[in-house]
Amino acid sequence: MYGKVEILGIKIDNVDMDEAADILSGFLHGNTYSKVFTPNSEILLEAVRDREFEGILNSGQLVVPDGIGVVVASKFYGTPLKERVAGMDLMMRLMNIADSQGRSIYLLGGREGVAEEAAIKLTEEYGGLKIAGTRNGYFDSDEEESIINEINSSNADILLAALGAPKQERFICKHSDRLKVKIAMGVGGSLDVLAGKVKRAPVFYQKAGLEWLYRLIKEPRRIVRVMGIPKFIALAFFDAKSKL
Ligand code: UDP
Secondary structure, three states: OOEEEEEEOOOEEEEHHHHHHHHHHHHHOOOEEEEEEEEOOHHHHHHHOOOHHHHHHHOOOEEEEOHHHHHHHHHHHHOOOOOOOOOHHHHHHHHHHHHOOEEEEEEEOOOOOOOHHHHHHHHHOOOOOOOEEEEEOOOOOOHHHHHHHHHHHOOOEEEEEEEEOOOOHHHHHHHOOOOOOEEEOOOOOOOHHHHOOOOOOOHHHHOOOOHHHHHHOHHHHHHHOHHHHHHHHHOOOOOOOHOO
């Protein structure tokens, strides 16, 4: 059994990677629409600023801590999260499960051609996986109707939405009554990594909880986002203190 840990009003599932993967497998065997979110510190900070977004994150059926900052913050409340569950790794576990169950995936997001290249990489790696469809992530709101219709008519079991936060979470939540997939997961820049456009941090950085540092070195313009990490940790610290 696992519980939820509340950090600054956002409820995070206290699961390790294996438990998260089992939950996803269960979702695929069910018949409901499950929203999967993988917030890091910057995303949780955004949810503190925007209470509507907080509600969106809290509506997720599985919400795991993508960032080490979230794991650190959980300790202040006396309810430590088991481990960081990186969104990219969880997405790959989901692809593994989908492969063994012969499921189909719709890839939505990234610049023109990224979803297609990610699809090629996935089918090379997982022979049993079906790509139901792909589309870039740059569209106006009046195009959403046709995108929903396209995803539904593709009969995809899983939607990977790589639109960046908070756009992907809003999209997944806004269309929850209409989308027919079993799992809709927000995967940020993961399709860029799959497509080989962006290099993932070496395992050393991942294990040391320093993936953010590697990304900052590669893309210095991320400094504004990285500055959110200490701010988030400080906010969580004082919030936890006020509750203890
Ligand atoms: N993106 C998109 N549509 C948009 C804005 C962003 O498809 O309107 C894509 C963008 O091309 C990139 C991803 O969303 O592939 C966002 O990546 P980011 O690095 O911000 O995500 P992170 O992994 O940090 O959550």
